[in-house]
C-alpha cells in the first residue's frame with residue numbers, strides 16, 4: 282500500500298501528491314478487501330483529497346489493520362513494528378532517489394511510535410495522519426532565531442500539537458515566532474503584521490507543503506485566510522504571531538475541507 286508513503290512525504294515538504302486510485306492497490310490490499318467484504322471504491326474513497334485516511338471509521342480501521350498485519354507493520358498483537366515501517370519508508374523513498382533516506386525514516390517513525398489508537402486498526406490509521414512538526418521543518422530563519430534566543434529545538438517541536446496547531450501560552454515559542462516573522466518581514470518592529478507578505482508566505486506554504494498546485498486556488502485560500510484573521514490581537518508581538526498562525530491554519534483548513 283504505497284499511498285502511505287505519499288502521506289509521509291507530503292508532510293515532509295516534498296512536492297509530490299497524487300490521488301489514491303485503483304492502480305495503487307496491491308495484492309495484499311485486494312485480499313483484505315475480499316476477506317472483509319469491502320469494495321474497491323469504498324477503500325479508495327476512504328482517502329481524502331490529501332491522501333489522509335479518514336479516522337473513526339470501523340471498516341477503514343479493519344482494512345488497515347488487515348493490510349498492515351499482512352505487511353508486518355503491525356504485529357499479531359496489534360503493536361506497531363517500527364523497524365518494518367522504517368524499512369518500508371526507506372524502500373519507497375530510495376525509489377525516489379533521495380539521499381537522506383535513513384534520517385527521514387527515523388524522523389517520520391519516531392514521533393509516531395507512541396501513537397495509540399483504540400484498537401490496532403485505529404492505531405494504524407492515526408500513524409500516517411500524524412503531522413508533528415519535525416526537525417526537518419526548520420528553515421534558515423528559524424535556525425538563526427533558535428541560536429539568537431538560545432532556545433532548544435525540542436521546545437519548538439513540542440509546541441506543535443498533532444494537528445500542527447501551536448499550544449498557546451509558551452513564552453519561548455512566542456519569542457521564537459516573533460523573531461522569525463520579523464526577520465521574514467511578516468511583522469514590523471511595532472508588532473503590526475505585513476499582510477501583503479503574510480499572504481505571499483501562505484501562498485508559498487500551500488504550494489510547497491500542502492501541494493496546492495493551482496495558483497488561483499492558493500491565492501483565494503491565502504486571501505480568505507488573511508481577511509478572516511487580520512483582526513487577531515495579542516498582548517505581545519509573539520502572541521499575535523502565534524494566534525495569527527493558529528487562526529490561519531484553522532480557517533484555511535476549514536476552507537479546504539469544503
Ligand SMILES: *[C@@H]1O[C@H](CO)[C@@H](O)[C@H](O)[C@H]1NC(C)=O
Nearest residue numbers: 314315316317318319320323
Ligand atoms: C457482503 O456484502 C454484500 C453487499 O454489501 C452483502 O449482500 C453480503 O451479505 C455480504 N456478505 C457477508 C458475508 O457479509
Ligand SMILES: *[C@@H]1O[C@H](CO)[C@@H](O)[C@H](O)[C@H]1NC(C)=O
Nearest residue numbers: 343346347350357400401402
Ligand atoms: C487485526 O488483524 C489481525 C490479523 O488479521 C486479527 O487477528 C485481529 O483480530 C484484527 N484486529 C482488529 C481489531 O480488527
Ligand SMILES: *[C@@H]1O[C@H](CO)[C@@H](O)[C@H](O)[C@H]1NC(C)=O
Nearest residue numbers: 375376377378379380381382
Ligand atoms: C547525494 O549526496 C552526494 C554527496 O553527499 C551528492 O554528490 C549527490 O548529488 C546526492 N544525490 C542526490 C540525488 O541528491
Ligand SMILES: *[C@@H]1O[C@H](CO)[C@@H](O)[C@H](O)[C@H]1NC(C)=O
Nearest residue numbers: 465466469474475476477478
Ligand atoms: C510590507 O513589506 C514590504 C517589503 O517586504 C514593503 O515593501 C511594504 O511596504 C510592507 N507593507 C506594509 C503595509 O508595511
